[in-house]
Structures are given as structure tokens and as C-alpha cells.
Amino acid sequence: MSIKSSISLTEQQDAFARSLVENGRYSSMSSVLQQGLELLRQKTEAETVETEALRELVQRRLKGRMISxxxxxxxxxDMIKRKRRAVRVDT
Known part of the structure; x- marks a missing residue:
């Protein structure tokens, strides 16, 4: 089902979207905007997953053994020394 919506674009956004249609990359302005919204949805969902994974990692670390x-x-x-030796960088 399609829903009609009124939106406002800057002149630059409008020109860019129209150029995508004129160059045949998209069939209509609606297609351009739908693709943009889909990419934004995917990005937002990915950020949510990443944030939750980071929260879980922090919680696991907080429950683990702490060091001074x-x-x-x-x-x-020690890690820096090992890495330098591995790539033969003088200290």
C-alpha cells in the first residue's frame, strides 16, 4: 500500500534526486526517496544492533575480573614491545 506524503527538500537535495531520475538510475522521485529511507532504516537498525552488542560487551567486562x-x-x-619486535621497529 502506498501513502502519499508531502515533504520539503533543499534545493541541493531536489537537484540531486532529480539528476538520479534524469540519469535513469531511478524511475521517479518517489523511488529515490524510498531508497533513501530504506538505507536510513537499515543504518538505524544496524546501529541499534551494534549499540546492543556494545552494551552486552560492557556488561560482561564489568562482571569480569578487574585489573589495576x-x-x-x-x-x-608489553603488547607494544611485542608488536615492535614483530615488525622490527627499534625502541
Whole structure:
């Protein structure tokens, strides 16, 4: 089912959308806008999934074993040294 809706576009948006229709990439302005909305919907859904995954990761980390800032600094330093040795960068 299609729903008619009135929208406002900037001159640049209108010109871009019309150029897509004129160049044959889309059959109508409606098609351009529908595709744009579909991409925005997909992006929003992906961001929601990513945000939830990050929340879960943070919660797992908060429930896990904590280490001190000193221990973390030591681990980071060790990692940097290993990486430098792996690529043979002088320290």
C-alpha cells in the first residue's frame, strides 16, 4: 500500500534526486526517496544492533575480573614491545 506524503527538500537535495531520475538510475522521485529511507532504516537498525552488542560487551567486562591501572599499563607496554619486535621497529 502506498501513502502519499508531502515533504520539503533543499534545493541541493531536489537537484540531486532529480539528476538520479534524469540519469535513469531511478524511475521517479518517489523511488529515490524510498531508497533513501530504506538505507536510513537499515543504518538505524544496524546501529541499534551494534549499540546492543556494545552494551552486552560492557556488561560482561564489568562482571569480569578487574585489573589495576598499573597492570593495564604493563600489559599495554608489553603488547607494544611485542608488536615492535614483530615488525622490527627499534625502541
Amino acid at each position: 591501572a598499573t597492570e593495564m599499563e604493563n600489559r599495554v607496554e
